[in-house]
Amino acid sequence: MFFWSINHFFMVKYNILFLVCCLSLSVLIVILLWLIRKVGSISWELNINRTILNGITIESSIEKHLNEYLELLFPIIESRGYFFYLYDTKSENYLLRVSRQVDKSTGKIAPSYSGLIPYNREVYNPPLWLPRTNSAEGPLIIKDGGVPLLHLMIREGEGLIRIGPVRSAIGKTRLKKLEKIARVLQPSLAVLLSIEKQKFDTKLIVTTAKAINGLAKSVFDINSLFNTLISLSAKMIDAEACCFLLKQDNNFVVSVISGFKKEVETQLKCNQQGLHELFNIVKDVESCQILPSTYDFQKIPTCFSTSSNQLVTLIRIDNFLLKGVIAFWHNQDSTFGQHQISIVKDLILRIGELFDSKRDSGEFVNAYSEVLSILIEANDNLEPFTVGHSNLIANYSVAIARELKLPQDEIPNIKLAAYFHDIGMIGLSNNILFKRGKYSKIEFETMKLHAEIGASIGESAFANTNVPLYIRHHHERWDGFGYPDGLSGEEIPLGSRIIAVADMFNAKLGGRKYREPVTFEQAIKDMISSAGTQLDPKVVQALVEWFKNKQTDHKRIGRSLGPCWLMRCSPASICKECNAFNRRDKNCWEFKDVNCSSHGNNCTTCFVRTETIYRSNEPQFCI
Incomplete structure (x- = not known):
């Protein structure tokens, strides 16, 4: 009995020792696995950092870099669509810069072309812009049109990534990886945006210099x-x-x-x-x-x-x-x-x-x-639709300036700037100047340079410094969403605000191949509705008052406000072939075989006639 007790004691002791050893070994294995996982996580994070930060090159476009960043997300979150937005300070919205689609048959990511994406019930078509919100920076699951999306804000709000459709539940490990990528992307985005701005500024300088040199060379x-x-x-x-x-x-x-x-x-x-x-x-x-x-x-x-x-x-x-x-x-x-x-x-x-x-x-x-x-x-x-455009803008600008009772010595400067407001367009390359159809984003941004190019040309051509200033800012908006400098309200030179009103009014009254011109009545309504957003309300009212004053002339009852060749500023090469030219005994549309199509119009929609009809129907003319 005694020996049995001793033997039992030692067996229990050895069992306990064995259990302690096993437990210790298990703890060591867990620690080792944790260390391996931690080292793997650190190694993954270092590789991500190296890929993002070391991959930046000045030669590559920002879209190429954003494409590469989206590819990093592919192994983490499986989806059909990956979309990268960048914040635009002028519009205060996020603009879609890169859209990528996954071809499930190959498992590869490729650029998205809407006509080539196979039909799928859950294919997500991303909006071109998103409003800025105060959503958290971490990854969130949201729904857009019923489609579940992963919404990842880059720190400081400079970028935004959307992935979708996704599953409604995503593991914590994947979410943490996304947070780490977002953290690393913030400084790289700042660098890329800075490089893009420098490239754009350099392109502006080069384009402007070429335009000025080209036009200067034309003179000599x-x-x-x-x-x-x-x-x-x-x-x-x-x-x-x-x-x-x-x-x-x-x-x-x-x-x-x-x-x-x-x-x-x-x-x-x-x-x-x-x-x-x-x-x-x-x-x-x-x-x-x-x-x-x-x-x-x-x-x-x-x-x-x-x-x-x-x-x-x-x-x-x-x-x-x-x-x-x-x-x-x-x-x-x-x-x-x-x-x-x-x-x-x-x-x-x-x-x-x-x-x-x-x-x-x-x-x-x-x-x-x-x-x-x-x-x-x-x-x-x-184009026939733009014949006389610059003369029309100049004439309307002078009329508005006089209605505002501006100093007499300032009116010639406004007229000169209005006439040459689009001179920068001639400095652009032929593929932009002669473009048929809609501009691409890059082409549109290049086209917008014409305001700055025109101002630079004006500095070389005109002694008065206000003229190039008015040319530069004639595409600014009253609400600050214009270009090139995003000026707003009274910050915009008055001469530029006058040209902007004249330019928009003429654009409304002039047709294009793809649309008919609006009537005089509708043009006035559109101008008033744009006052306070796109246009200076005071300048818009001056244009309206100028027309009111002309329309109260009783000698004009049943007659147009002026001969069509003067009101449309048509050149003699067109007018001399028209039966209505130099005839004041009848309205131009009352003649047969007139030459309206030569300046992109017809009598039915021409504002010379629609204004007369409106005035005849509304003799009190009150807007």
């Missing part, structure tokens, strides 16, 4: 000026290609050529006989159009006449500095009229006369504003 280099004018003219008459053949002694030099393949350019430059044939076609006429079915078409160099569906427009140039021929190639379904040919001829004639009259190089300095004026007119004439 007639070949450069003709290059610009011919490019504008080609757009004006819907030409696919053009060239200018400059006559030097008995030979021709192709000084401008655009729209042709390289091999065609080479063949043309080496074909003196063909160039002489082109010139001889218009040797005794100012201009002509040649169809493929005509005899003269056979005289055109064969490198040009390979297509049977083309027609050619030739314009002869003959002044002191330049002699030669401009050739434009069109498809037969091109839509342009004789009035557009007349506009091109008049522009070229004006340039020739200007340089003929200023042969002395010292006088060319004084020709700067004259050349800019010719370029502005050419730009306005690119």
